[in-house]
Structure formats: structure tokens, C-alpha cells
Amino acid sequence: MTKINAVPDTSRYSISGLTVAADLEIPGAVALTDVWQTADVTIASGALPDRLDGATGGPNWQMTKTAFLIVVPGIIRMLVSNGADIRYALIGDTAIEDAVAFLSGTGFGILLHQRERILLHASAVRVGNRAVLFCGASGAGKSTLAGALVTAGYDLVSDDFCAISIDAKGVSHVAPDGRQLKLWRNAIDRLALEERRRAPVRSMLEKFYVEPRAATACPLQLGAVYMLREQRATLAPGIARPSIVDGTLMVRGNAYRPAIVRRMAQQKLYFDASASICQHAGIYTLTRPMAFHDLPVTIDWLEAHWRDIGLLTRAA
CATH class of the missing domain: 3.40.50 (Rossmann fold)
Structure with a gap:
């Protein structure tokens, strides 16, 4: 797993012993004051693929050795990669607190599984x-x-x-x-x-x-x-x-x-x-x-x- 270099326009949190850089507020997580601190994990919005090459999967998820693409119907799409990165895209007019609940729960849980915790x-x-x-x-x-x-x-x-x-x-x-x-x-x-x-x-x-x-x-x-x-x-x-x-x-x-x-x-x-x-x-x-x-x-x-x-x- 690679470390992610710090970027100044994100907040820093401590989650499960990892330093997390996120482009949105994560209520319930421990906020860190040093926004330049090197992060173990990044959480950021971005474009997500529709499919992962060579993936296995089910109705709302796909998985390869290094990536996990999951859709929570009507709420959020998430791509969890290499135990170090979560990209997400909100669906429709999803309330941000609903999205964060799945990012910090299911999404981060998948990431920790990728790290073999x-x-x-x-x-x-x-x-x-x-x-x-x-x-x-x-x-x-x-x-x-x-x-x-x-x-x-x-x-x-x-x-x-x-x-x-x-x-x-x-x-x-x-x-x-x-x-x-x-x-x-x-x-x-x-x-x-x-x-x-x-x-x-x-x-x-x-x-x-x-x-x-x-x-x-x-x-x-x-x-x-x-x-x-x-x-x-x-x-x-x-x-x-x-x-x-x-x-x-x-x-x-x-x-x-x-x-x-x-x-x-x-x-x-x-x-x-x-x-x-x-x-x-x-x-x-x-x-x-x-x-x-x-x-x-x-x-x-x-x-x-x-x-x-x-x-x-x-x-x-």
C-alpha cells in the first residue's frame, strides 16, 4: 500500500489508526489539525468507471484483486482501490450525511479488508x-x-x-x-x-x-x-x-x-x-x-x- 502525498484542500481525519485526507466533512471521525500531514488514505469525489476489467461481481458490485466498485442504489457509487483510495460519486440529490455514512462505513470497511486487517x-x-x-x-x-x-x-x-x-x-x-x-x-x-x-x-x-x-x-x-x-x-x-x-x-x-x-x-x-x-x-x-x-x-x-x-x- 502506498502513502498518498498531502494536498492542502482536504481535511484530515484519524480512522482506525490511519490518517485520512477527505474532500468532505466526516462527522463522527477524529479531526486532525495538520492539513499537510501525509495521508494513508484519500477520499475524494471523481469520475468512476462503469465496469472493472476482468472483474467478478454481483448485481451492485464488481471486484478485482486491487479494486472494488460498489453501488448503493439511489445514494452513492464508490471505487475502493489498493487499500489506499476511495473515489465516490453521489447519485441524484443524495443528502451528504447519507453518503458519508456509507463512505465511512461500507467503503472504509472494504478498504480495511483490502489491507488485510x-x-x-x-x-x-x-x-x-x-x-x-x-x-x-x-x-x-x-x-x-x-x-x-x-x-x-x-x-x-x-x-x-x-x-x-x-x-x-x-x-x-x-x-x-x-x-x-x-x-x-x-x-x-x-x-x-x-x-x-x-x-x-x-x-x-x-x-x-x-x-x-x-x-x-x-x-x-x-x-x-x-x-x-x-x-x-x-x-x-x-x-x-x-x-x-x-x-x-x-x-x-x-x-x-x-x-x-x-x-x-x-x-x-x-x-x-x-x-x-x-x-x-x-x-x-x-x-x-x-x-x-x-x-x-x-x-x-x-x-x-x-x-x-x-x-x-x-x-x-
């Missing part, structure tokens, strides 16, 4: 000197739980997705992101975060960016991964450690855009990473009630568990 659909907070991840499907409460923990005094590491790299010893590290949380209106109200509410994530949605009280800016070793599950008659509440096989499958199943993982033939990459995370960090299930008034109980469970596994001192 392990990318999990997760939110994360800092516990001691480690990153703790919360995985789950949409609606599992990842951002809400992270928001409650941030309110309780923990630094935000990332929201929505987490980029992980694994060193030569097999130890996983989470790239700092520190983006604003993305929370629905009812979560903002119940967590008393109205004064930190910022721009809407998308037009016509009651979901907003929320400024965290504190966010980490340094890479952190991965401390634990929790798979969120709703308490039901067949699922007892609490924290449990699955087998290595089940834990590995859980991590793989929470890849960000798993269809892209398959299309890019990265299954082995994710299998090896999942096994490494199981061995060096720890994968757990967190089965909990979903009501807002039960969040303090869930945080008590987590803090007790963090003391048990050494992420928090007994005095913390």
Missing part, C-alpha cells in the same frame, strides 16, 4: 491498558453498552467496527479509532447524553453521533472479546467462556461484511486470527437482559470479570 463488527472500550470488544449483530446493543461504559468512565476505542492486526508472536492489537458513538435517540435519552449529541448519522433517522467523554488515541493490545446475547428462557444470564472451536467460529461470524471476507478469499486469514485471539486474549459470551435499567448490573458483571482475568486490579 481483521475487521470485526464490534464496539470497544479501554480497560486498563487493553481493548475490550463487544460483538454482535445489528440491534445487539454494542454501541449502547459502549456508551454506558464510557459514561461510567471508560475510554472509547471504537464504535461499529474494530480493525485488528496480529504481530509475529500472535498477539492482537486494536487500532485506535475514537470516533463518536452512533446511538439512537432513546439510548441518548436513557444514558443522559443529550448534551453530547451531535449531527444525525443519516437523514430521516433518529440516530446521532455522540461525543464520548474520553477516547483513546493509541493502539491497544486486545484484552477480551464478548459476544452479546439477549437473555431468554433458554439462555441463562452471565458471562461464560465457550470452547476454542466455538469461540473461533463466533469471531469469524462477526467479521464486518462477512460476504466480502469470502469474496476476497480471506477465510484462512480470519480463521488463524480467531484462533490467535482465543489463545492470547479470550472470547466470552455475555448473555444479558436488554432493558436500559439493567445496564448497571451488566457493567457490574463485566467489572467483576475484568478483575478475575486481570484486566482490572482488585482495587479498581
Whole structure:
């Protein structure tokens, strides 16, 4: 992957540990003040091809070894290249916040896949000197739980997705992101975060960016991964450690855009990473009630568990 030289007419952001030069505002990302700083990634509008030579694809996407062309019908077209560049073209009278949501989400996620980062659909907070991840499907409460923990005094590491790299010893590290949380209106109200509410994530949605009280800016070793599950008659509440096989499958199943993982033939990459995370960090299930008034109980469970596994001192 090549570095992109700085250009003065763009803004600079930090996203998933990368410096990004963009020709539009990216609400929720960490703004950098040095507009001349060399960028790892550029995001800019421009002409896009209708087809990629030699590509495979589906109804709204095409892919080669170095490029990924995708259309979000009625909103945006994006060309992601070499893990370093995102070109886009708006469709019709698309609201800019709708376009940015897909650029910083799906588009940047594809770019991180091109860089062969392990990318999990997760939110994360800092516990001691480690990153703790919360995985789950949409609606599992990842951002809400992270928001409650941030309110309780923990630094935000990332929201929505987490980029992980694994060193030569097999130890996983989470790239700092520190983006604003993305929370629905009812979560903002119940967590008393109205004064930190910022721009809407998308037009016509009651979901907003929320400024965290504190966010980490340094890479952190991965401390634990929790798979969120709703308490039901067949699922007892609490924290449990699955087998290595089940834990590995859980991590793989929470890849960000798993269809892209398959299309890019990265299954082995994710299998090896999942096994490494199981061995060096720890994968757990967190089965909990979903009501807002039960969040303090869930945080008590987590803090007790963090003391048990050494992420928090007994005095913390």
C-alpha cells in the first residue's frame, strides 16, 4: 500500500489508526489539525468507471484483486482501490450525511479488508491498558453498552467496527479509532447524553453521533472479546467462556461484511486470527437482559470479570 502525498484542500481525519485526507466533512471521525500531514488514505469525489476489467461481481458490485466498485442504489457509487483510495460519486440529490455514512462505513470497511486487517463488527472500550470488544449483530446493543461504559468512565476505542492486526508472536492489537458513538435517540435519552449529541448519522433517522467523554488515541493490545446475547428462557444470564472451536467460529461470524471476507478469499486469514485471539486474549459470551435499567448490573458483571482475568486490579 502506498502513502498518498498531502494536498492542502482536504481535511484530515484519524480512522482506525490511519490518517485520512477527505474532500468532505466526516462527522463522527477524529479531526486532525495538520492539513499537510501525509495521508494513508484519500477520499475524494471523481469520475468512476462503469465496469472493472476482468472483474467478478454481483448485481451492485464488481471486484478485482486491487479494486472494488460498489453501488448503493439511489445514494452513492464508490471505487475502493489498493487499500489506499476511495473515489465516490453521489447519485441524484443524495443528502451528504447519507453518503458519508456509507463512505465511512461500507467503503472504509472494504478498504480495511483490502489491507488485510481483521475487521470485526464490534464496539470497544479501554480497560486498563487493553481493548475490550463487544460483538454482535445489528440491534445487539454494542454501541449502547459502549456508551454506558464510557459514561461510567471508560475510554472509547471504537464504535461499529474494530480493525485488528496480529504481530509475529500472535498477539492482537486494536487500532485506535475514537470516533463518536452512533446511538439512537432513546439510548441518548436513557444514558443522559443529550448534551453530547451531535449531527444525525443519516437523514430521516433518529440516530446521532455522540461525543464520548474520553477516547483513546493509541493502539491497544486486545484484552477480551464478548459476544452479546439477549437473555431468554433458554439462555441463562452471565458471562461464560465457550470452547476454542466455538469461540473461533463466533469471531469469524462477526467479521464486518462477512460476504466480502469470502469474496476476497480471506477465510484462512480470519480463521488463524480467531484462533490467535482465543489463545492470547479470550472470547466470552455475555448473555444479558436488554432493558436500559439493567445496564448497571451488566457493567457490574463485566467489572467483576475484568478483575478475575486481570484486566482490572482488585482495587479498581
